[in-house]
Amino acid sequence: MGGAESVPRERPQQRSSRMDLLALQEKYDAFRITEDRETDSMIVERNIQYENRDHIGQRQTHVSGAKTEALIHTILQDPKNRLALSALSTANPATVLEKPAAILKDTQTFNVAIPFEGAPITNQRSSGRCWIFAATNVFRVAIMKKYDIEKFELSQAYLFFWDKVEKSNFFLESILETADLPVDDRLVATLMSQPVSDGGQWSMIQNLVDKYGLVPQTLYPDSFNAQNSAVMDRLLTTKLREDALRLRALKNSGSSTAATSVAAAKEQMMQDIVRILTLTLGRPPSSYTKFTWEFYDKAHKLKTVKVSPKEFAGGLNDTHGLRALGGTDVHSLFSLVNDPRNEYNRLLTVDFLTNVSGGEYVTYVNVDKPVWKKGAIEMLKKGWPVFFGSDVGKFSDSKLGIMDPDLVDYELGFNVKLGMSKAERLTAGESAMTHAMVLTAVHLSPSGEPIRWRVENSWSENAGTEGYFVMSDKWMDEFCYQVVVDPSCVSQEVRDILKQDPKVLPLWDPMGVLA
Template sequence: MGANESKIPDAVITAKLAERLRSMELENQRRSPSLDEKDYVYVGEQPALSTLRAGSSDVSIDAAEDWQKELLADPKNRLALAALSSNSLTNILTSRAATIADTQTFNIKIPFEGTPVTNQRSSGRCWLFASTNVFRVALMQKYKLKEFELSQAYLFFWDKLEKANYMLENILDTVDEPLDSRLVQELLSSPVGDGGQWDMVANLVSKYGLVPQSLYPDSYNAQNSSAMGRLLTTKLREDALCLRTMAKSKNPATRSSLPATKEKMLREVHLILTLMLGPPPSPNKKFTWQFYDRDGAFTSVELSPVDFAAQLSKPNVVRALGGTDVSRLFSLVNDPRHEYLRLLTVERLGNVYGGRPITYVNVDMPTMKAACVAMIKRGLPVFFGCDVGKSSDSDMGIMDTELYDYGLGFNISLGMSKAERLMARESAMTHAMVLTAVHVVDGKSVRWRVENSWSKERGTEGYFVMTDKWMDEFVYQAVVDPAFVSEEVNKVLKQEPKALPLWDPLGALA
């Protein structure tokens, strides 16, 4: 109790800090007016960079001490020091106006949101949760279910096995590349990471199908995947070195044994996955799924995982989704580094070797947002990929570029464009979620409702709110139906894709 009494109230700290920081900003502007490059006039040749840098290549201890002395001479700065050094930065700089404005109210919303809110726990499976949260809506309507989840662990199992094979095949494809080349090092960096992309989900569902979660629930290692990931990564790196050595051998018998050796390696990966995730249902053998529908009626379904997934393209299910066949959905991206209306791909990025390649139709944000609004109006959830860690609060469930005022807090300007953030590796697609509602005023989207997979304890019962400006800056992908974009955009799918290197930011897996 005594400690609480002696503590300065947060509201007082925040108010005085804001007052002091604003005065510092004005003082700094008075002392150091901004100068653009155009303000300098050079006569003759411009000075060499080495001349401009003379005397400024190291950190001056004397200057640092002077800066500190001047800073701490002001009692208001000492108050700021007490606040910022003893409290969370985000708590001090959070905009109250933003938290009030970012409400969970929307005038366009899909009529049926899947339940329950899902929880990927300590794993990087967001793309599997987001995609299955899209798929489940049609299945819940078909079977009249109140709550339902598809097994994310089932797809996770087969994705890991396919990624292991994909990595080993790419290692064999690149044996003529030096081991320390950027390409080979990139292949070795994260061979079986948890992340993925929409086209990778499409590959898995096409080959292995889907199963209800009740038939293949999460194991401990599905929910806590890091230890399994480290083990598989170490094993596959060792296997990669072995395959490269064998492929370069001058002994014909050694080279001819490559297929058998690789198969043995995959079998060992399969063993690890089976013991840590549990043996999955066979993709082509029937399972029995029994449940009560929302009216209390008992139902028993016998289908193979492949046939269960094929229902998503059946006419009655397509009608339930407003005429959308989920197998036809494709990815729009917004990458301002590249020309719009261009088909993009990333070399050697995927999971199923020889399967559907990862492709993106690059469009401007108005095109992407218009497609998302049209999907939501039709009652369809939208899978999207973003950089979730920027200007967001996971506890409040707010994604807003105005959420934190770093300029006020530190008198700095953080003004990179979306293209610059990609070029500087400041931003990339890090997380996949689902759009279920949008608020539109005078024909313009204002904020969006986001279904996350971080449990109902985050945000508002598991749902986040995203401002339209945040979407402009940090959303990179939306998966849409061809019917909701123009013929011009659809034609882009027929282009020969522009191939980006594996290490490009668009190669990041959500």
């Protein structure tokens, strides 16, 4: 055929020659790359030798660029590290390194649970009011039972308003009390670092409820600034720091009228603070004037309650009535903590840590883990929700709603060891109470040991399982610090610790961090 005859006979031989040339080119390129790598390595080694020429046998105090480059070169020679680079540099390492086994075992199933959980799931939004939300979520359970309500929230903004007023006043009083100290003294500097934070503690809730009572959220709902407190907080902080310097100067002036000047100045300062809070949060209900609260019960019957905030909160102090309603007396509850740095069976307090001048200072009964967890379990067995404080950001996934030290395998991903104890984390500033939530259930082994806990959070229904998290008992051991319990849930020996003169921790101690 003409087409076949037109193909030159030598073409197969030419194709073979081209293939040989390509093969030679590939070998040359491979040799060149290898040679370049060896050359780079030799250059790095020479640079290291040059940098170390005057430091043989000495500890280097500076970062060696040459050594670091050599280390990077060595790290990336390992195929596992190159795979890790591809995965960890393109996504959140905590998500990449999550262990499916931990997710499967941390299920929302429990064999001890309170019979009635409050509803709806709350949302603190962009504010640091978790402690107020956790406390009001504990309180509302008894109130909902009393009035037979399906869904109910207490006003978190009401307590937030009065907490800001009280903290501002306490800060100014603390500044006057420490006016004889240098402004760069550690105590003064700590006071000035955060005059009026959003955070708080259980003792502070007791102070507020005792003085101002409680109101339903429908009567004092969140303003924009209650939900987004950053700008308001910055303004308050700036004003209070300015006022602090002025008060110190007035008190230290040596004038015969200094006391009068200080009193007048402080009164004006507090008026400014109240003005800022009123205009950002709104006017709160009077703590002494009766309010009218209208609501529908579960049978859809309209009910009306007329009572003052203090009277409304008074029901939380009625021990007999609360026991019948599955509630707890707000004033009898106290904080058990687990702080392995300090002696167990010891009462602790923190210097200058409260919100109400003349109110209760923050106090903790420090006990070992078994005692601490037993108190929480007994609360749940009695049907009472448990306020607790923890370091929520450690080994947790807010989308999955899981808190478990086994959740993320950083050691596998980065080939590093993470081995600090709970005491060491506190000492190093690696951990502290950063968030308050509520325990509503626990799953116990046949021998009665806790396996996992159910947690009611205040991050909306979009977090976790419709707002609820599951916490492994191992996570509780490592990253929980506080549970608030009723005296009936602990032994007489533990209750007697409350009679001790407390060990006073400095304000900058990790136990002084406000949730």
